[in-house]
Amino acid sequence: MFEEIGTTSNGDLQINVGPQHPATHGVLHLVLTLNGETIKKVEPHLGYIHRSIEKMCESLSYRQFIYVTSRMDYLSAHMNNHACALCVEKGMQIEVPERAQVIRVIMDELTRIASHELWWGAMAMDIGAFTPFFHSFREREKINEIMEETCGARLTMNYYVPGGLMADLHPDFQKKVKEFIIQFKQRIDEYDQLVTGNIIFQNRMKGVGILSKEDAVSYGCTGPTARGSGLSSDIRKLYPYAVYGKVEFEEILETGCDSFARYMVRIREMKQSIRIIEQLIDQIPEGDFQAKTKAVLKLPKGEFYTRVETARGELGVYIVSEGATTPYRIKFRSPGFSNLSALDSMARGSKLGDLVAMMGTLDLVIPDIDR
Amino acid sequence: MWSLTDITGRLDQWLNQTFSSTWVLVIEMLIAGVAVIGLFAALGLVLVLMERRVAAWIQIRLGPNRVGPFGLLQSLADTLKLLVKEGMTPSGADKFLFNFAPYIAMMVAMLLMAPIAFAKNFQLWDLNIGVLYISAISSIMVISILMAGWASNNKYSLMGAMRSGAQIVSYELSAGLSVLTIVVFSGSLNVTDIINSQADGWWIFKGHLPAWISFVIFIIAVTAETNRAPFDLAEAESELTAGFHTEYSGMKFALFFLAEYINVFIVCALGAILFLGGWMPFHIGHWEAFNHVMDYVPSSIWFFGKTFFLIFLIMWFRWTFPRLRIDQLLNLEWKYLLPISMFNILLATAIAILGWHF
Numbered sequence: 078m079f080e081e082i083g084t085t086s087n088g089d090l091q092i093n094v095g096p097q098h099p100a101t102h103g104v105l106h107l108v109l110t111l112n113g114e115t116i117k118k119v120e121p122h123l124g125y126i127h128r129s130i131e132k133m134c135e136s137l138s139y140r141q142f143i144y145v146t147s148r149m150d151y152l153s154a155h156m157n158n159h160a161c162a163l164c165v166e167k168g169m170q171i172e173v174p175e176r177a178q179v180i181r182v183i184m185d186e187l188t189r190i191a192s193h194e195l196w197w198g199a200m201a202m203d204i205g206a207f208t209p210f211f212h213s214f215r216e217r218e219k220i221n222e223i224m225e226e227t228c229g230a231r232l233t234m235n236y237y238v239p240g241g242l243m244a245d246l247h248p249d250f251q252k253k254v255k256e257f258i259i260q261f262k263q264r265i266d267e268y269d270q271l272v273t274g275n276i277i278f279q280n281r282m283k284g285v286g287i288l289s290k291e292d293a294v295s296y297g298c299t300g301p302t303a304r305g306s307g308l309s310s311d312i313r314k315l316y317p318y319a320v321y322g323k324v325e326f327e328e329i330l331e332t333g334c335d336s337f338a339r340y341m342v343r344i345r346e347m348k349q350s351i352r353i354i355e356q357l358i359d360q361i362p363e364g365d366f367q368a369k370t371k372a373v374l375k376l377p378k379g380e381f382y383t384r385v386e387t388a389r390g391e392l393g394v395y396i397v398s399e400g401a402t403t404p405y406r407i408k409f410r411s412p413g414f415s416n417l418s419a420l421d422s423m424a425r426g427s428k429l430g431d432l433v434a435m436m437g438t439l440d441l442v443i444p445d446i447d448r
Numbered sequence: 449m450w451s452l453t454d455i456t457g458r459l460d461q462w463l464n465q466t467f468s469s470t471w472v473l474v475i476e477m478l479i480a481g482v483a484v485i486g487l488f489a490a491l492g493l494v495l496v497l498m499e500r501r502v503a504a505w506i507q508i509r510l511g512p513n514r515v516g517p518f519g520l521l522q523s524l525a526d527t528l529k530l531l532v533k534e535g536m537t538p539s540g541a542d543k544f545l546f547n548f549a550p551y552i553a554m555m556v557a558m559l560l561m562a563p564i565a566f567a568k569n570f571q572l573w574d575l576n577i578g579v580l581y582i583s584a585i586s587s588i589m590v591i592s593i594l595m596a597g598w599a600s601n602n603k604y605s606l607m608g609a610m611r612s613g614a615q616i617v618s619y620e621l622s623a624g625l626s627v628l629t630i631v632v633f634s635g636s637l638n639v640t641d642i643i644n645s646q647a648d649g650w651w652i653f654k655g656h657l658p659a660w661i662s663f664v665i666f667i668i669a670v671t672a673e674t675n676r677a678p679f680d681l682a683e684a685e686s687e688l689t690a691g692f693h694t695e696y697s698g699m700k701f702a703l704f705f706l707a708e709y710i711n712v713f714i715v716c717a718l719g720a721i722l723f724l725g726g727w728m729p730f731h732i733g734h735w736e737a738f739n740h741v742m743d744y745v746p747s748s749i750w751f752f753g754k755t756f757f758l759i760f761l762i763m764w765f766r767w768t769f770p771r772l773r774i775d776q777l778l779n780l781e782w783k784y785l786l787p788i789s790m791f792n793i794l795l796a797t798a799i800a801i802l803g804w805h806f
Contacts, residue, residue: 092603100686114607114774203686205677205771211507271768277678278770429607430773433686 089117096125100203100433103443105417107432114428119421127447134407139165139239139374142404147233149409150445152192155184156387158237163318164383164394165239168376176364177241178319183254183357184224184236185319185385186350190261191220192388192440193343193350200340200437201272204281204430209272216264219257223250239374241367254358258351265347273344282337286423286435289334296422297415300390301346302439305339307332312386324356336431339438375402389413389440413445453569480572484561488554488710493523495709498756499763506767533698538601541695545599550696550703552592557710559585563639564717567727567748571640578639579631582718583624586673589711590616593675593682596704597692608691611774612682616673618781623669625789626662629796630722633659643726650725656804658796663723665789670715671762672777674708678769679777686771712759720754727751 090111096104104125110118130149134142143161147154159181166173173181198213221231226247228236236243272278288298293306303310311328313321329345331338376398384393390412397406416439424432463472497512497519504511512519537543563578565571575581590613597609631637633655634645645651651659672679683691693704720726727747731739772780 090603099689114611201770205680205684205686206769207503208507208767211509215508272770275770277772277776280776281770281773428773428775430681430684430687430771 094432100436101443102199102441105441105443105446107420109429109432111429114430116424116427116429116432119424119432121417121420123447125447126444128444130448131407131409135404138402139376139404142407143237143239144233144235146409147235148444149411149448150387150389150392150413150442151232152195152442153188153387153389153392154232154234155181155188155236156385157392158235159185159319160383160385160387160392160394162237162239163385164381164396165374165376167383168379168381168396168398169239169370169374171240171368171370173241173319174365174368175320175362177366177368179357179361180242180246180366181237182319182321182324183354183361184228184234186353187220187223187254188234189350189388190347191217191224193347194220196343196388196437196440197268197272200434200440201278203433203437204278206272206275206278209268212264212267212271216257216261219253219260223253223257226250226253238367240370241365243367245366246361251358251361254354258355258358261347261351265344268344273340279337281431281434282335282340282438283333284335284337285427285431286336286339286438287334288419288423292419292422296419298390298419299412299415300386300388300440301329301339301342302390302412302416302419304329305331305342305438306334310391312384312391316384318383318385320357321353324353326353336434336438343440373402375400376404384410387412389442389445390416409448411445411448413439413441413443417441417446484558484572487561488558488706491713492706492709493527495713495759496523496526496705498759499709499766502760502763503767506764527702530699530702535698535700536695538695540601542599542601545595546695547700549592549596549599550700550707552595553589553707554703556585556588556592557707557714560711560714564714565639565643565721565726566751567746570748574638574640577637579627579637579642579718579722582714583620583627586711586714587616587620589673589707592707593692596696600692600695602695604688604690604694605692608682608684608688608694611684612675612692614774615675615679615681615777618778619669619672619679619785622665622781622785622789623673625786625793626666626669627718627722629655629658629662629793632793632796632800635800639721639726643721643728646725646728649731650723650728652723655796656799658792658799659723661788661792662796663719665785665792666719666723667758667761668785669781670719671765672781674711674715674762676708676712676762677766678771680766680771681774681777684771712762713755716758716762717751717755719758720751724754724758725750726754 092109092111093106094109095101095106101107106122106125108120108122109116130145133145137145143158146157146161149157194213194217198210201209224234225231227250228234288302288306290306290308293303293308299310307330309328309330314328326349329342329349331342376396378398378400381396381398382393384391391410392412393410395408395410396404399405420435420439423435463475467475501511512522515522515525537546560582562573563571563575563581593612594609597605630642630651633651634642636642636645652663675682688694693701696704727750729742729745729750731742
């Protein structure tokens with residue numbers, strides 16, 4: 078696997094991008110084969126941040142293992158927790174109170190906005206514009222403050238438990254979310270002015286990193302990456318969970334298949350997330366935030382699979398239970414891994430500068446890929 | 449007013465009385481050299497701080513404001529840090545070229561200072577081909593970048609250097625052509641003559657359309673020539689980590705860094721001299737009173753004001769635009785800027801011959 082890296086026999090240049098490289102946003106290691114500036118091959122090497130989370134989960138109880146999953150895709154911690162909680166609830170057949178379900182959806186969508194904010198800033202930085210990063214972090218900070226008040230954490234929330242939520246909402250939650258919505262609606266137009274409409278940006282994004290619909294299916298791409306190729310893959314629409322079946326929102330589909338299409342999917346998704354939050358924020362029902370569950374959870378013998386739509390795509394949780402207090406085997410289907418596998422076919426033939434833009438539009442979170 | 453001619457004249461007189469004429473020349477050259485090095489260092493510090501404050505202002509943050517009043521001593525502290533840092537040389541590098549490259553970058557930047565007129569009668573060397581001299585010397589900059597990239601024995605450095613080579617060589621053409629437009633108008637390559645030709649109005653006002661076009665092209669081309677964003681492909685930190693200076697550290701890196709800022713200053717000073725009248729005050733037609741008030745503003749303030757306005761413009765670009773791709777960069781030059789500049793210089797020549805400019 079680790080053949081010698083240098084110049085190949087036919088004169089192509091091989092370079093290492095990563096594991097420490099400003100564009101990989103983490104410890105991803107790509108071995109590029111270049112002909113001048115043109116990319117001939119991209120070979121991702123993984124494993125630099127492998128923490129064997131799946132194995133760790135097998136020795137933790139059904140209440141405990143959820144907290145480890147916040148560390149997988151740390152930008153959509155709520156969604157990871159949601160998937161695990163759903164899987165345990167499915168196995169135990171726990172009815173989650175309506176209040177908890179609504180709050181979960183609001184939290185998920187806030188997380189999605191925060192994640193897309195960070196992606197927007199980081200991607201603009203990848204193609205050389207520094208300023209958007211600071212602008213996006215200004216709004217992301219507001220979400221983090223809201224999260225901090227209610228969940229007590231800013232990144233690894235650990236707010237969801239099997240059967241509902243860890244704690245009730247902070248009294249200021251609704252007020253602050255409404256303030257945020259008003260602010261954010263103005264800001265997102267500012268984003269379009271600063272980046273989307275920029276001619277240099279459009280030239281850099283349009284027509285590069287082509288991922289056809291067929292390729293997206295065969296590589297198993299999900300989330301905004303697949304939807305940029307016109308592949309309908311929104312789990313919230315296809316297999317509604319929590320209260321997603323009751324709210325109105327669009328599944329964003331772009332048919333450009335290029336980097337710009339994937340960019341626009343995420344920008345438009347942020348607006349849809351705001352739409353979902355707006356519908357729910359005044360409709361949070363009264364009641365318990367947690368169902369009454371047994372002190373020790375034991376999943377019945379069998380196999381359980383649930384999936385949610387994280388900010389990056391479909392996250393699947395697969396639990397095999399032998400009827401004990403800990404899972405027999407647990408497997409996560411992470412969206413980043415499949416999306417990364419499409420990078421090679423997308424990047425071949427394009428320039429080195431475009432590779433960075435493509436990686437930006439794939440929105441890779443390396444701990445999610447390695448786990 | 450505020451001219452240094454008195455002081456320099458008296459100094460020259462006194463030196464001539466005390467020493468032989470050869471020694472006078474040597475001493476005067478030494479003084480000029482020290483003045484350039486001092487200006488070089490001071491400008492570097494000011495420009496780095498200015499860049500950081502402008503960036504902070506655009507990025508809704510504060511920027512350096514802790515070291516000294518308003519963070520004025522921040523660059524000084526940074527320089528001190530870079531001075532005491534170890535200057536590493538990679539084991540596979542060509543040691544001589546690797547260590548020599550930053551000095552070429554700095555020497556080029558210093559040589560470029562010579563024909564710039566900082567104020568009325570304040571110029572190191574008023575040679576009669578001043579503008580040509582600047583164009584010629586600034587081409588040497590690319591050699592230092594190629595040398596640094598090649599000698600580092602690093603693939604990122606090599607790619608950065610090759611990008612930079614292609615970029616600087618291409619953009620020099622349209623920068624040169626837009627400079628020529630003004631040379632055609634003023635009929636001289638001498639910096640003082642060009643400034644004096646703008647006594648009754650700057651070329652950007654007098655030169656009609658060709659002057660505006662060449663001003664825009666000049667700003668774009670010099671941004672590319674000095675490797676500044678959106679044309680910073682030689683560095684391109686998200687693609688090539690740090691481009692041609694990936695392997696440089698400590699003071700060797702600082703010399704590249706300083707040279708970049710001095711180059712920005714020089715090209716902006718050139719832009720101010722050619723298009724905005726250098727140290728010439730702003731005059732409006734026959735508004736005698738207004739023109740008199742403008743005359744009272746010292747010429748050095750006019751020069752630095754215009755130059756720093758252009759520098760601010762270039763910094764503004766950097767913190768607003770994303771980076772171009774290498775093929776787009778070369779397309780922009782060879783398919784758009786160069787044909788436009790060529791057409792523009794024809795237009796300028798026609799206007800100059802027919803005497804249509806003011």
